[in-house]
Amino acid sequence: MPLLENGQIVADGWTLVQDDQVLPDGDILVPLSRLSEGLGRNGKGRLGVVLTPDARVEVLKEALPRLDLVCLTFPIFRDGRAFTQARSLREHLHFAGAVRVTGHFLPDQYEFLLRCGVSQLVIPEQSDLTVWQKAHERITVAYQPSVLNEKPEGFGFRRFLSP
Amino acid sequence: MLRVAIPYGVLSAAQMRTLAYIARRYDRDYGHFTTRQNIQFNWIRLEDTPDILDILADAEMHAIQTSGNCIRNVTSDQFAGAARDEVLDPRVHAEILRQWSTLHPEFTFLPRKFKIAISGSAQDRVAARFHDIGLLARPGDNGRAVFEVYVGGGLGRTPIVGVKLRDDLPEEDLIAYLEAVLRVYNAYGRRDNIYKARIKILVQALGLDAFRDQVNAEFVAMDRSRYRLAPKVVEAIRARFASPVFEDAAAAATQLAGQVKADPAFAAWVGTNTHPHQRDGYCSVTISCKPAGGIPGDVTSAQMDLLADVAEQYSFGELRITHLQNVVLGHVRQDRLFALWQVLAANGLGTANVGMITDIIACPGLDYCALANARSIPIAQKLSQRFSNATLQHEIGALRLNISGCINACGHHHAGHIGILGVDKRGEEAFQITLGGSAGEDASIGQIIGSAMSEDETVDAIARIVDTYLVRRKPGEHFIETCRRLGAAPFKDVAYATA
Numbered sequence: 001m002p003l004l005e006n007g008q009i010v011a012d013g014w015t016l017v018q019d020d021q022v023l024p025d026g027d028i029l030v031p032l033s034r035l036s037e038g039l040g041r042n043g044k045g046r047l048g049v050v051l052t053p054d055a056r057v058e059v060l061k062e063a064l065p066r067l068d069l070v071c072l073t074f075p076i077f078r079d080g081r082a083f084t085q086a087r088s089l090r091e092h093l094h095f096a097g098a099v100r101v102t103g104h105f106l107p108d109q110y111e112f113l114l115r116c117g118v119s120q121l122v123i124p125e126q127s128d129l130t131v132w133q134k135a136h137e138r139i140t141v142a143y144q145p146s147v148l149n150e151k152p153e154g155f156g157f158r159r160f161l162s163p
Numbered sequence: 164m165l166r167v168a169i170p171y172g173v174l175s176a177a178q179m180r181t182l183a184y185i186a187r188r189y190d191r192d193y194g195h196f197t198t199r200q201n202i203q204f205n206w207i208r209l210e211d212t213p214d215i216l217d218i219l220a221d222a223e224m225h226a227i228q229t230s231g232n233c234i235r236n237v238t239s240d241q242f243a244g245a246a247r248d249e250v251l252d253p254r255v256h257a258e259i260l261r262q263w264s265t266l267h268p269e270f271t272f273l274p275r276k277f278k279i280a281i282s283g284s285a286q287d288r289v290a291a292r293f294h295d296i297g298l299l300a301r302p303g304d305n306g307r308a309v310f311e312v313y314v315g316g317g318l319g320r321t322p323i324v325g326v327k328l329r330d331d332l333p334e335e336d337l338i339a340y341l342e343a344v345l346r347v348y349n350a351y352g353r354r355d356n357i358y359k360a361r362i363k364i365l366v367q368a369l370g371l372d373a374f375r376d377q378v379n380a381e382f383v384a385m386d387r388s389r390y391r392l393a394p395k396v397v398e399a400i401r402a403r404f405a406s407p408v409f410e411d412a413a414a415a416a417t418q419l420a421g422q423v424k425a426d427p428a429f430a431a432w433v434g435t436n437t438h439p440h441q442r443d444g445y446c447s448v449t450i451s452c453k454p455a456g457g458i459p460g461d462v463t464s465a466q467m468d469l470l471a472d473v474a475e476q477y478s479f480g481e482l483r484i485t486h487l488q489n490v491v492l493g494h495v496r497q498d499r500l501f502a503l504w505q506v507l508a509a510n511g512l513g514t515a516n517v518g519m520i521t522d523i524i525a526c527p528g529l530d531y532c533a534l535a536n537a538r539s540i541p542i543a544q545k546l547s548q549r550f551s552n553a554t555l556q557h558e559i560g561a562l563r564l565n566i567s568g569c570i571n572a573c574g575h576h577h578a579g580h581i582g583i584l585g586v587d588k589r590g591e592e593a594f595q596i597t598l599g600g601s602a603g604e605d606a607s608i609g610q611i612i613g614s615a616m617s618e619d620e621t622v623d624a625i626a627r628i629v630d631t632y633l634v635r636r637k638p639g640e641h642f643i644e645t646c647r648r649l650g651a652a653p654f655k656d657v658a659y660a661t662a
C-alpha cells in the first residue's frame with residue numbers, strides 16, 4: 001500500500017515479517033513478540049517494530065537506539081491510542097527514527113497525527129493525495145504545544161502550524 | 164440535530180441574535196438550551212448545515228467538539244465574574260481550557276466523551292463532582308490560582324461521585340497535569356464496551372491510588388516546561404474578562420426595596436431569580452426558561468431576540484446559558500430590575516421559579532431521542548403545571564427535580580433531590596423515582612425508591628412526597644435535608660400509598 005511521507009508518496013523498502021517466517025535480510029519490520037530475535041539478527045539491514053494499540057511504548061526503551069522505525073496500529077479510526085503512543089515515543093523516549101501508522105485512520109486525522117510525531121502513513125491504494133494535502137492545510141493555527149514545537153504567536157495559546 | 168458550542172455558556176447579544184436567526188430560518192422557530200450550556204437545534208436539515216456553519220462562523224461560533232469522544236464544551240459558573248461569593252473568576256481558566264482542548268491532536272479520539280467543569284466559588288454551582296474532571300479554583304500565594312482536582316465523577320448508567328485527585332495544583336501546572344490525566348485515560352480507558360469507557364470506570368477499576376500513581380508517573384516524566392502556563396498568557400486572557408465599567412449605583416438598593424414592598428409578584432421574582440453581586444447596587448438575574456407547563460430549556464426565536472435586547476439594555480450586552488437550562492444576565496443595576504422584570508414577564512420569561520420545584524431539568528426524551536424509554540417532556544409539563552402556584556412553590560422552597568427518559572441520564576436524574584427515570588415496563592412508558600441526589604459540595608446520588616409507575620401515578624406520587632416533606636420538616640429545613648434526616652422510608656410509603 002502507498003506510503004505517505006512529507007506529503008509525498010515514497011517507496012516503502014521495509015518488509016513486514018509474519019509471525020512464523022524466518023527473518024530475512026534487508027530492512028524488516030517485526031512484531032513486538034519477535035523484537036529480541038530481530039535485535040539478534042546479524043547485520044544486513046535496519047530493524048523496525050510493530051506495536052499493537054495496547055502495548056506500552058516504554059517496553060522499547062532499551063531497544064530504541066537500535067530501531068529505525070516504530071509502526072503503530074489503528075484497528076479503527078476511533079481508537080486513538082496510537083496518538084498517545086506516538087507522542088510518548090517522541091516526548092518521553094526522544095525517539096528520532098520514523099514513526100509510522102497503519103490500519104484504519106482518516107484524512108481528517110492527518111494533522112493530528114503529524115502533530116503527535118507520526119512521520120509516515122500507510123494509506124489505502126488509489127488514495128487521492130489532494131484530500132490529504134487539504135486536510136493538512138485546512139487548519140493553520142493550533143492552541144497546544146505539540147512535538148512540532150510550533151512557535152506561540154498571538155493571543156493566549158495561539159500558535160501557527162507550518163504549511 | 165445540530166448542537167452549537169457556547170464556551171462556558173457565555174455569549175454576546177449579537178451571537179444570541181445569530182442563534183435566533185438560525186432557529187427561525189432553518190429550524191422550527193425555537194432552540195433548546197442544554198445542560199452543557201450549549202444550544203441544540205432539533206430539526207436541522209443536513210443539507211442546510213454548511214450554510215448554518217458559515218453563519219455561525221461569521222458570529223465567531225462553531226459546533227466543534229459538541230459530540231464525539233473528545234473533550235466537550237468546558238462548563239463553568241453562570242455567575243462567574245459577578246457572584247459575591249466568588250474567590251476567583253473561573254472564566255479565565257475555562258477559556259484557557261477551551262483553547263487547550265480545541266482540536267487537541269492527541270485527545271480527540273478518546274475512549275469516550277470527556278467533560279470538564281470549573282468553579283471559582285465556595286458554593287459549587289457547576290456540579291464539579293459529577294464531571295470527568297471537576298476543578299475548584301481558589302487564589303494561592305503570589306496571586307496565582309490553585310486548583311482542587313476531582314476526577315471520575317459522572318452520571319449515566321453508572322452514577323459516581325468524583326474523587327479528589329489533587330488538593331493544590333498550581334496554576335502553572337494546570338495544562339501539564341490535565342495532559343497527564345488525559346494521557347493515562349487515552350492509553351488505558353476501556354474501548355471494548357462503550358458503557359464502561361468513561362474515565363470513572365478506569366478510576367474505579369484501578370482504584371484512586373493506582374490511578375493517581377499513573378498520572379503522577381506521567382506528570383513527572385513529561386517535559387513540564389513545554390506545558391507551563393506562563394503568567395503572561397494568563398494575564399492576557401484575564402484582561403479579556405475585565406469587569407465592565409460599573410456605574411455608581413449606591414442608591415439602587417433603596418429604590419429596589421421600595422418596589423419590592425409595593426409589588427408581591429415582583430418581590431417573589433427578585434427572591435428567586437436574583438443572585439448577590441460583587442458590586443453594591445448590582446445583582447445577577449436568572450431568566451427562567453421554564454414557564455408553568457412549558458418545555459424546560461426551549462426558547463423561541465422571538466424570545467432569543469428579546470434576550471439579546473435585554474442583555475444590551477441591562478447587562479453590558481452579554482448573556483450566560485446555565486447548566487440548569489436557564490439564561491443569566493450577569494450585571495444588572497438593582498434599580499432597573501423592575502423594568503427588566505416587566506419586559507420579561509410580558510414575553511413569557513418572567514417566571515419566578517429559579518431553584519424551585521418547577522425549575523425542572525429534563526432531557527429531550529422519547530419525543531426526540533431514539534434511545535429513550537419514555538417521554539420526559541410531558542411529565543415535566545404536568546409537574547410544572549401541578550406545582551405552578553407561586554405560594555405553594557415558595558412554601559416548598561429549594562428543590563431540584565430532574566428527569567431523564569432513560570438510564571443514560573442526560574437529565575441528571577441521580578443528581579436531583581427528586582429524580583425521575585423513564586423505564587420500559589412491558590412495552591409501556593413508566594417512571595421510577597429517585598430521592599436524595601445532589602450536585603453541589605455535598606454531592607450524592609439519588610436512590611431509587613421502588614418500582615415504576617405510570618406518568619400520572621408518578622406525578623401524584625411526587626405530590627405526596629412533597630406533602631410529606633411539608634408535614635415532617637423542621638423549621639427552616641430544605642427538602643434535601645429532611646430527606647437525609649428521615650431516609651427514604653416515609654417518602655416511599657406515601658409514594659406507593661394509593662388510596
Ligand code: HEM
Pocket residue numbers: 164196197198199203275293317318319320357358361525526527531532533534571572573574
Ligand atoms: C437528542 C438525542 C440525544 C441522544 C441520542 C443522547 C444520547 C446520550 C447517551 C447515549 C449518553 C450516555 C453516554 C455515556 O455516558 O456513556 C448521554 C449522556 C449525556 N447527555 Fe445526551 N443525548 C441526547 C440529547 C441530550 C441533550 C439535549 C442533553 C442536554 C440537555 C444531553 C445531555 C447529556 C449529558 C449531560 C450526558 C452525560 C451524563 C453523564 O455525565 O454521564 N443529551 N446522552
Ligand code: SF4
Pocket residue numbers: 526527528529532533534535536539567568569570571572573574
Ligand atoms: S437520557 Fe436517554 S432519553 Fe434522555 S436524551 Fe439521554 S439518551 Fe435520550
